[in-house]
Amino acid sequence: MSEPTKPATAGSDKPSVLIVGAGAIGSFYGAILKRAGCPVSVVMRSEYDAVVANGIQIESELGDLSYHPDHVYRDGDSPAAAPDYLILCVKVLPGVDRAALIRPWLGDKTRIVLIENGLDIEREIAEAYPQNPIISCLAFIGVSRVGPGQVHHNSYGRLVMGQFPEGVGEDCQTLAGLFDDGGIKVKLTETVVGERWKKCLWNTPFNPLSVLAGGADTDTILDSEGGEDLIRALTEEVIQVAEADGYPMDRDIIDKQIAGTRKMTAYKNSMALDYLNGRPIELDAVLGNVVAIAEQHGVAVPHLNTMLVTLRMRELLKQREAN
Amino acid sequence: MSEPTKPATAGSDKPSVLIVGAGAIGSFYGAILKRAGCPVSVVMRSEYDAVVANGIQIESELGDLSYHPDHVYRDGDSPAAAPDYLILCVKVLPGVDRAALIRPWLGDKTRIVLIENGLDIEREIAEAYPQNPIISCLAFIGVSRVGPGQVHHNSYGRLVMGQFPEGVGEDCQTLAGLFDDGGIKVKLTETVVGERWKKCLWNTPFNPLSVLAGGADTDTILDSEGGEDLIRALTEEVIQVAEADGYPMDRDIIDKQIAGTRKMTAYKNSMALDYLNGRPIELDAVLGNVVAIAEQHGVAVPHLNTMLVTLRMRELLKQREAN
Numbered sequence: 001m002s003e004p005t006k007p008a009t010a011g012s013d014k015p016s017v018l019i020v021g022a023g024a025i026g027s028f029y030g031a032i033l034k035r036a037g038c039p040v041s042v043v044m045r046s047e048y049d050a051v052v053a054n055g056i057q058i059e060s061e062l063g064d065l066s067y068h069p070d071h072v073y074r075d076g077d078s079p080a081a082a083p084d085y086l087i088l089c090v091k092v093l094p095g096v097d098r099a100a101l102i103r104p105w106l107g108d109k110t111r112i113v114l115i116e117n118g119l120d121i122e123r124e125i126a127e128a129y130p131q132n133p134i135i136s137c138l139a140f141i142g143v144s145r146v147g148p149g150q151v152h153h154n155s156y157g158r159l160v161m162g163q164f165p166e167g168v169g170e171d172c173q174t175l176a177g178l179f180d181d182g183g184i185k186v187k188l189t190e191t192v193v194g195e196r197w198k199k200c201l202w203n204t205p206f207n208p209l210s211v212l213a214g215g216a217d218t219d220t221i222l223d224s225e226g227g228e229d230l231i232r233a234l235t236e237e238v239i240q241v242a243e244a245d246g247y248p249m250d251r252d253i254i255d256k257q258i259a260g261t262r263k264m265t266a267y268k269n270s271m272a273l274d275y276l277n278g279r280p281i282e283l284d285a286v287l288g289n290v291v292a293i294a295e296q297h298g299v300a301v302p303h304l305n306t307m308l309v310t311l312r313m314r315e316l317l318k319q320r321e322a323n
Numbered sequence: 324m325s326e327p328t329k330p331a332t333a334g335s336d337k338p339s340v341l342i343v344g345a346g347a348i349g350s351f352y353g354a355i356l357k358r359a360g361c362p363v364s365v366v367m368r369s370e371y372d373a374v375v376a377n378g379i380q381i382e383s384e385l386g387d388l389s390y391h392p393d394h395v396y397r398d399g400d401s402p403a404a405a406p407d408y409l410i411l412c413v414k415v416l417p418g419v420d421r422a423a424l425i426r427p428w429l430g431d432k433t434r435i436v437l438i439e440n441g442l443d444i445e446r447e448i449a450e451a452y453p454q455n456p457i458i459s460c461l462a463f464i465g466v467s468r469v470g471p472g473q474v475h476h477n478s479y480g481r482l483v484m485g486q487f488p489e490g491v492g493e494d495c496q497t498l499a500g501l502f503d504d505g506g507i508k509v510k511l512t513e514t515v516v517g518e519r520w521k522k523c524l525w526n527t528p529f530n531p532l533s534v535l536a537g538g539a540d541t542d543t544i545l546d547s548e549g550g551e552d553l554i555r556a557l558t559e560e561v562i563q564v565a566e567a568d569g570y571p572m573d574r575d576i577i578d579k580q581i582a583g584t585r586k587m588t589a590y591k592n593s594m595a596l597d598y599l600n601g602r603p604i605e606l607d608a609v610l611g612n613v614v615a616i617a618e619q620h621g622v623a624v625p626h627l628n629t630m631l632v633t634l635r636m637r638e639l640l641k642q643r644e645a646n
Contacts, residue, residue, distance in 0.1 A: 212535055213636035220640045226632040233625065302556065302625035309549040310630075313536035317543045 014038040015084035015174065016070075020102055022047075024145040025115060026089030027056045028153055031065035032182035041071035041083070043105065048074045050148035060153035062183050073105075082107025085135075085175060088114050092121050092285035099128035106132065111171045115139050115159070117203070117270075118285025119196050120293065122164040133171050134164040136192045138199055157184045162192030197242040200290060201249065202257055205234035207271035208287045208307045215276040219266035228258060230303065237301040241290055244297035283311055337361040338407035338497065342392075343425055345370075347468045348438055349412030350379045351476055354388035355505035364394035364406070366428065371397045373471035383476035385506050396428075405430025408458075408498060411437050415444050415608035422451035429455065434494045438462050438482070440526070440593075441608025442519050443616065445487040456494050457487040459515045461522055480507045485515030520565040523613060524572065525580055528557035530594035531610045531630045538599040542589035551581060553626065560624040564613055567620035606634055 014037045019026040022042040034040045044051050055068035071080055086105055090096060102112065102125075112125055113135045122136050138161075142154035161176055163169045168188045176186035189195050209230070210216045221227050232254055239249045274281045291308050294301045337360045342349040345365040357363045367374050378391035394403055409428055413419060425435065425448075435448055436458045445459050461484075465477035484499055486492045491511045499509035512518050532553070533539045544550050555577055562572045597604045614631050617624040 209633065209636070212633045214640050216636050216640045220643060221636055224632060224636040224639045226628065227636055230629060230632040233628075303629045305549065306553060306626045306629035307633075309547060309553040310532065310535045310633075313532070313539050313544055313547040313550055316547045317537050317539045320543060 012037060012039045014178065016081070017041070017085045017087060018043065018073075018079070018083035018105055019069075019087045019089065020105060021088060021090035022051075022056070023089060024143045024151045025139055025141065026087060027149075027151045028058060028060075028065070028141070028143050028157070029087060029089070029115060029139075029159075029179070029184070030069070031056065031058050031060075031067050032157075032184045033178055034067045034069075035065070035183060036178040036181035038178060039070040040067070041073065041079075042069045043073045043075070043077075045075065047148040048072065054149055056149050056151065058151045058153060061155070062153070062157075065153070077104075079105050082110050084109075085111050085113050088112065088125075089116065091280070092116055092118055092282050093280050094284060099124055103128075108132075111135055111175070113137060113175065114164075116285070117199075117282055118289065119193075119200050119204075120289040121285050126164060133169060135161060135172055135175060136164040136196070137161045138192075138195055159184060159186045160189055160192070160195045161186050162189040162195065164192060166191055166193070191247070194242075194247040197238075197245070197247045197249070198253075200242070200286070201235055201238050201253060202261075203269070203271075203286050204238045204290050204304070205231050206261075207269050207281075208283065208311055209234070210269055210272035211275040211281060212307060212310060215268060215272045217266040217268045217272070218261050218264065222258070222262060231258065233303045234307075237294070237299075237304050238290060240299050241294040241297065241301065244299050245293055281311075283308070283315070287311070335360060335362045337501065339393075339404070340364070340408045340410060341366065341396075341402070341406035341428055342410045342412065343428060344411060344413035345374075345379070346412060347466045347474045348462055348464065349410060350472075350474045351381060351383075351388070351464070351466050351480070352410060352412070352438060352462075352482075352502070352507075353392070354379065354381050354383075354390050355480075355507045356501055357390045357392075358388070358506060359501040359504035361501060362393040363390070364396065364402075365392045366396045366398070366400075368398065370471040371395065373473075377472055379472050379474065381474045381476060384478070385476070385480075388476070400427075402428050405433050407432075408434050408436050411435065411448075412439065414603070415439055415441055415605050416603050417607060422447055426451075431455075434458055434498070436460060436498065437487075439608070440522075440605055441612065442516075442523050442527075443612040444608050449487060456492060458484060458495055458498060459487040459519070460484045461515075461518055482507060482509045483512055483515070483518045484509050485512040485518065487515060489514055489516070514570070517565075517570040520561075520568070520570045520572070521576075523565070523609070524558055524561050524576060525584075526592075526594075526609050527561045527613050527627070528554050529584075530592050530604075531606065531634055532557070533592055533595035534598040534604060535630060535633060538591060538595045540589040540591045540595070541584050541587065545581070545585060554581065556626045557630075560617070560622075560627050561613060563622050564617040564620065564624065567622050568616055604634075606631070606638070610634070 017033045017038045017040045019030045019042045030040045052072050058065035111133045115137045126134055137159050140158045141156045144152050146152045163172055179186045235254050242249050271281050287308050291304050340356045340361045340363045342353045342365045353363045375395050381388035434456045438460045460482050463481045464479045467475050469475045502509045558577050565572050594604050610631050614627050
């Protein structure tokens with residue numbers, strides 16, 4: 001692995017960073033890397049004017065993380081220089097061509113960093129840019145947008161990070177060190193896809209179920225007649241698909257997850273909140289891709305499939321009613 | 324079988340009828356029996372005043388079916404005489420004690436007629452009144468309430484009728500003859516439970532699915548990616564439960580149903596309309612009882628169960644949010 005290329009912004013010897021999709025999560029991790037001394041630029045869409053005027057404002061338990069990005073770009077701009085690390089934080093949605101979205105900003109050596117939810121979300125990027133290293137990250141964080149360019153960091157922030165499809169390169173170590181300098185712990189993993197499967201063991205059952213149940217919180221899901229058994233059946237199906245895909249799981253995890261979820265204060269997960277706020281949900285990244293991988297391996301997933309198809313019906317109905 | 328007892332209302336030699344739950348369906352079939360010459364009384368709840376003042380007004384393709392009931396009762400009244408036929412048309416919902424609801428109006432010889440949706444809905448009535456004959460009916464009708472005491476009859480009206488748990492007694496034949504006199508065809512069946520299973524082959528998959536999908540019409544359900552396959556899987560599960568319960572089904576029925584549904588103009592079924600109008604849905608009668616019978620027989624119904632539990636979550640969430 002080569003060292004990061006010459007920084008794009010003068011005045012810093014740290015790697016340059018560009019955040020594409022500077023919503024709550026992108027803005028937050030940009031702030032952390034800014035604290036670590038990196039030049040951090042952003043590509044904005046709707047909130048461009050606010051961020052040009054006032055920078056990005058972040059209230060956090062870590063302190064005031066507000067910052068002015070080194071460059072604020074918008075679609076159609078040309079970058080001052082290609083970044084060392086391009087961090088992609090957009091939602092994974094049908095109709096959002098993530099590969100096209102990052103094309104204008106990539107250099108030959110730019111590392112592509114994905115801080116995004118779900119399973120099998122790296123492939124379309126890896127296929128589009130086979131020469132660029134891909135660093136895949138899972139964020140464990142509570143953060144929300146509270147206004148244009150304004151973010152509230154509620155809790156946590158830990159990242160799990162690895163090279164895609166596997167391994168931990170020097171690029172990962174450099175980036176992890178920078179996050180650490182900025183105050184965020186990173187767990188490096190040789191098998192980031194396995195880590196994505198582990199996160200799916202919770203997200204894939206709970207997130208879509210909460211939407212189908214009308215935006216239900218965790219307690220309501222588990223307290224309903226048959227609710228815990230359904231969560232168990234769904235999780236068991238995810239485990240079987242993960243195993244067929246080459247990622248064996250500890251079966252105790254089902255009991256542990258349910259006990260852990262019961263212990264937490266009832267809460268509505270991010271997909272439930274997206275649904276309740278009329279935003280699109282990451283259905284394929286969290287559920288559809290799991291069912292597709294199950295089909296590839298011939299694993300029967302009737303419970304997962306019922307959720308998936310029902311949610312697709314709901315989306316089709318919404319589209320038709322909008323026309 | 325004895326002949327119907329002396330009519331409760333003077334001036335008619337036809338059997339007396341009392342409708343409990345005179346919503347759209349009850350009001351309509353009351354009108355038919357009134358046309359056949361029966362004295363027809365009703366027990367009203369919220370629409371008592373309107374019906375006392377103006378009778379029941381029904382626009383229908385059969386003509387103007389409006390009528391003044393012989394008696395208009397409300398809860399707490401005492402009947403002038405026990406009816407020959409008590410027709411129960413309330414929705415089958417948790418928290419509605421249907422046996423208690425009819426207790427004040429029953430005589431020893433009153434035949435209890437159920438014109439209600441779903442499966443296994445006779446049992447609680449049969450257990451409460453083992454001496455009273457029970458006539459179980461399925462209505463194939465499009466009818467809706469358009470105002471207090473006002474009903475619009477859109478289409479159809481055919482009844483399937485049999486004694487519960489099986490057979491066709493003289494009571495059934497008398498009642499079927501009266502409906503026929505009033506202009507409504509009745510198909511008598513020796514196995515009304517089997518007929519309920521047949522109706523469930525469509526209702527049990529389509530009705531709850533339309534609710535889960537946000538009030539989807541039949542076309543949206545079948546056009547969605549994976550939609551037809553899910554309907555097939557759900558129907559197959561209902562068939563397996565029906566067979567375990569002693570009612571073998573013709574497997575061709577799945578293809579026929581889907582072809583038939585595709586041919587129809589897209590429409591929202593009654594459960595979808597209940598959901599969209601904020602009314603309670605008959606979840607147990609249409610789905611919960613099917614899953615309960617599956618469990619009794621050890622039949623796996625993962626697709627049906629996912630729908631059931633998810634809809635229960637939704638109801639629990641609604642209850643909790645209302646408190």
